[in-house]
Structure formats: structure tokens, C-alpha cells
Amino acid sequence: MCQSLYLKPLEWRCLNRDLQDPYLPKTYKQRIQIILLTDEGKTQSEICQLLGCSAMTARRWMLMTKQGKAEQWNNQPIGRPQKVNQDYLLRLEELLKHRPKEFGSKSEYWKAKSLAKQLKREFGVEISDRHINRLLKQRGLTLAEFNANLQGESTL
Incomplete structure (x- = not known):
């Protein structure tokens, strides 16, 4: 781990562990990647270019990271509510x-x-x-x- 700008060491480890989950939806993986790249000091345009995400998505999760709310990456469901649990x-x-x-x-x-x-x-x-x-x-x-x-x- 290089110098962290926003994440605590435990948060960083948990996010990296969650990123390895093979069943984690692609959108959630992207959120984690944005958070980790923000923590490394990458700019919005660099993140968008690296991940192929929209500026709005990058901006949203960069802001969450900077506000100390990175742990909320999975609190906001994606898409339609799931029928299958x-x-x-x-x-x-x-x-x-x-x-x-x-x-x-x-x-x-x-x-x-x-x-x-x-x-x-x-x-x-x-x-x-x-x-x-x-x-x-x-x-x-x-x-x-x-x-x-x-x-x-x-x-x-």
C-alpha cells in the first residue's frame, strides 16, 4: 500500500479484499476501483480513462471517498431491486x-x-x-x- 490520502489501513484492506470477490457485480467493483484510485491521488479524468466510467460516476465516488464515506460503496443498490437472495x-x-x-x-x-x-x-x-x-x-x-x-x- 502506498501513501493513503483518504482511507484508513483497515478500510483499504477491506476494499481490496471485497474487490477480489468473484460474485461482486461489475458496477460495485468499479465503485471500489474509483475509491482506491482516488485514494492514490488520481484525477477524475485519469480514473475515467482507466476504468471507462462516466465523469458523473467518478465524481460521485471520488466525493464519497474524500468525505470519508468510502465504506458506503455497497449501501446504494444498483439497478432494479433483486428478486433473488x-x-x-x-x-x-x-x-x-x-x-x-x-x-x-x-x-x-x-x-x-x-x-x-x-x-x-x-x-x-x-x-x-x-x-x-x-x-x-x-x-x-x-x-x-x-x-x-x-x-x-x-x-x-
Whole structure:
């Protein structure tokens, strides 16, 4: 760590740790990068050029940093409120360890549509089968992988 202009050592370490989170949305990563670059003394135009962000975004998070509010980088949600929370994601992964028939489905293997249906029954949250596939991909998972495992179990 070089000479810090605005951040305390603990804040700097926490921000760098958070930046390494593979599930952290791109917008949040950009906020952290702006904060860290501001702390290094970079100008708004340098930050915009390095990150490809808008001047307004850079200005906002530079100001937050200079006001000692860098820890608020994740207090302001991005985009539309999420329908899917951590419990939902954990349940999605848990469902994949079981056969769909255990939940009343006629299918032997999971499809994104049947997962979405089951999760709607359990959580009351309706999302598309395309979004189910996106969620799996974000977590480094595929339906093909889980269905192949289920197929392997049935041949034992």
C-alpha cells in the first residue's frame, strides 16, 4: 500500500479484499476501483480513462471517498431491486442434488423451467428459465453437469 490520502489501513484492506470477490457485480467493483484510485491521488479524468466510467460516476465516488464515506460503496443498490437472495441461490444448488421426481415432477432430470417452477412454489418469486441459467453460470455451474451426475447415479 502506498501513501493513503483518504482511507484508513483497515478500510483499504477491506476494499481490496471485497474487490477480489468473484460474485461482486461489475458496477460495485468499479465503485471500489474509483475509491482506491482516488485514494492514490488520481484525477477524475485519469480514473475515467482507466476504468471507462462516466465523469458523473467518478465524481460521485471520488466525493464519497474524500468525505470519508468510502465504506458506503455497497449501501446504494444498483439497478432494479433483486428478486433473488442468498437463500434462493442456496436452495437452487440444493435442488440440483435431488431428482425432480422427488418434488412431484414427471421429468427424470432438471431443466431450467422446472427449477424456476419449483423455486416459485417455495419462494413465491417468478424468474425466467434464462435467468436460472444465468444464475447457475455465475456460480460456475451447469444443468448438464448435474444431470450427468444424476444419470451416473442411476446406472450404479
